[in-house]
Amino acid sequence: MIMKVTCLIAFLLYGISLFGQSTHVGSDHPLQKINKRWDVLYDFDVETSTTNGSLLRSEILQKAFLLQQKTNLSEQTQKEIQYVINENIEFIESDQNNYLLINEDTLSIDKSEIDYGINKSPLLKYFYKSPANFFQVETENFKLLVNPILNLRYGNAKNDDNIIFQNTRGAELRGMIDKKVYFYTALFENQAFFNNYLLERIQKYQTIPGQGLYKSYNSSIIDNLRGYDYLNAQAYVGLNVSKSIAIELGHGKNFIGDGMRSLIMSEYSHNYFYLKFRTRIWKFDYQNLFTELSPISSAQNPNDRLLPKKYMANHYLSFKPHKNVELGLFEAIIFSREDHFEFQYLNPVILYRTVEQFLDSPDNVLIGLTGKWNILNKFQLYSQIVLDEFKVSEISNSTGWWGNKIGFQIGAKYINAFNIESLDLEVEYNQVRPYTYSHRDTLSNFGNVSTANYSHHNQPLAHPLGANFKEYIIGFSYEPLNNLFIQSRYVHARYGQDNGGLNYGGDILLPSSTRLNDYGNEIGQGILTNMDLFRFDLSYQLFHNYFVDLNYLYRFANAEGEEFDTKTQYLGVGIRVNVSNYNWDY
Numbered sequence: 001m002i003m004k005v006t007c008l009i010a011f012l013l014y015g016i017s018l019f020g021q022s023t024h025v026g027s028d029h030p031l032q033k034i035n036k037r038w039d040v041l042y043d044f045d046v047e048t049s050t051t052n053g054s055l056l057r058s059e060i061l062q063k064a065f066l067l068q069q070k071t072n073l074s075e076q077t078q079k080e081i082q083y084v085i086n087e088n089i090e091f092i093e094s095d096q097n098n099y100l101l102i103n104e105d106t107l108s109i110d111k112s113e114i115d116y117g118i119n120k121s122p123l124l125k126y127f128y129k130s131p132a133n134f135f136q137v138e139t140e141n142f143k144l145l146v147n148p149i150l151n152l153r154y155g156n157a158k159n160d161d162n163i164i165f166q167n168t169r170g171a172e173l174r175g176m177i178d179k180k181v182y183f184y185t186a187l188f189e190n191q192a193f194f195n196n197y198l199l200e201r202i203q204k205y206q207t208i209p210g211q212g213l214y215k216s217y218n219s220s221i222i223d224n225l226r227g228y229d230y231l232n233a234q235a236y237v238g239l240n241v242s243k244s245i246a247i248e249l250g251h252g253k254n255f256i257g258d259g260m261r262s263l264i265m266s267e268y269s270h271n272y273f274y275l276k277f278r279t280r281i282w283k284f285d286y287q288n289l290f291t292e293l294s295p296i297s298s299a300q301n302p303n304d305r306l307l308p309k310k311y312m313a314n315h316y317l318s319f320k321p322h323k324n325v326e327l328g329l330f331e332a333i334i335f336s337r338e339d340h341f342e343f344q345y346l347n348p349v350i351l352y353r354t355v356e357q358f359l360d361s362p363d364n365v366l367i368g369l370t371g372k373w374n375i376l377n378k379f380q381l382y383s384q385i386v387l388d389e390f391k392v393s394e395i396s397n398s399t400g401w402w403g404n405k406i407g408f409q410i411g412a413k414y415i416n417a418f419n420i421e422s423l424d425l426e427v428e429y430n431q432v433r434p435y436t437y438s439h440r441d442t443l444s445n446f447g448n449v450s451t452a453n454y455s456h457h458n459q460p461l462a463h464p465l466g467a468n469f470k471e472y473i474i475g476f477s478y479e480p481l482n483n484l485f486i487q488s489r490y491v492h493a494r495y496g497q498d499n500g501g502l503n504y505g506g507d508i509l510l511p512s513s514t515r516l517n518d519y520g521n522e523i524g525q526g527i528l529t530n531m532d533l534f535r536f537d538l539s540y541q542l543f544h545n546y547f548v549d550l551n552y553l554y555r556f557a558n559a560e561g562e563e564f565d566t567k568t569q570y571l572g573v574g575i576r577v578n579v580s581n582y583n584w585d586y
Contacts, residue, residue: 021246022058027255028580040415049285049318053255061088086132131544144175155572167191185235193227205458206299213298248276258382259411264368269459285318288348293456311335313345330368336441336452364439364452384409400521407432422479434468434505438512450511464586468506469495483541491533496526529559549574
């Protein structure tokens, strides 16, 4: 039904030809880091949201050209500008008067002042015409860019005889048609074996974080090389209805927030089917998202049967009252009906809580607030609050009522810390009370799994720990030499594990009706666990988006009861092409 609605709207509005929004990048892409640095360092007149994680490629390129007109730019910023231009060459055209054209708007910049990065002698005439793209096609009404994807890692963990590895191959392509239809797709073929704490999570939830269907893998060439084999893909196609409105249909993820984590919507889970409306007018950025999710994993659904479905509708409205301040309001509704979309939630404007009350309140409603403040072109303060359910009287009485399902985040960034170029520091605190994101109703064939919890494919849609935790994070990144990148992170988390089927409020998949107590609930109840993690990643860029990596990780989870302790010490090396250096902490 969603597909039919999309096709109808697209057909009725197809005659509108203004070009607006474009392909975008995920929260871990290097362009995101550059965008968030620039957001703090420079005062842009353009009213764009950094909290909405869908960064438009055309948007970051526009900022690059605005910066290009400034004087006394640092060497680091100039390198970042060139990287942005190389990454988004599809939006750059030159007319006979040597001016740049972006989104049909002429910018008064002489062509000689910009390094396009165009290779005048491309490989075999067609390959690497520009540094960032393996293959590209450009005509008046069509642009296509194709790039390989490679992620090869090899390492060992102390006191573990298994080979820990990642073998990912794939390809991505993106492009535009008639400057109003944009598209993207990426395909990943994977074989991997993970550190012990991830293996425990896979066994418990029968799913690999961020992935879907998987099977066992045993190498026929290398002894002791075993693990998991899994395929993944993401794709979307979008239509610019007008200069301010775009419709997008896809299979992927979405992120909302300014921090290292998000308590509202993260990219931790598996890809999901979605329909997105995004409207950007004046100081407002308004996004509607309608998704199809799965309440269980593929491993729980054998014999090639159709996975059961659940659905979510959410919207996020961000507002910039000042160029250094951004406020946001988020609301999501997860349906407690199986395999049935509630069409009343298709209304993109009305508050979903009101609709849910019209239906006699059967569903799971979440409300979120976000805030960001840039200070002195050096610092940023950001925060999030998520409200699943609460009563003011119960909060003031401090009774530990189970229904006060609340979480909050507070963080700070220091860009070019201590006046050291490219040295960025970040601290963050996250806290979520027990039973947040969970819900009461269960699946008809799975009595121990709730339908409307805030998850997909047994993976949280927000924080990877689910609920019932406190977390402290310190992170830094630095480029001490040209093309040499250092990233490090320290994490301390204090959380309560569920055990033996007892529901202490940490596992959001369990029905909230199976809670142990109505009152006296506190963060850390259950099997109290203290986890400390230190990660150090060193990367060198050989060519544009071609990296060699050195990775070190130390992680120790100390629980009440030695049988729940986990200790990991890992050292590995790797090669990456057009993929981010992302690692799972949980």
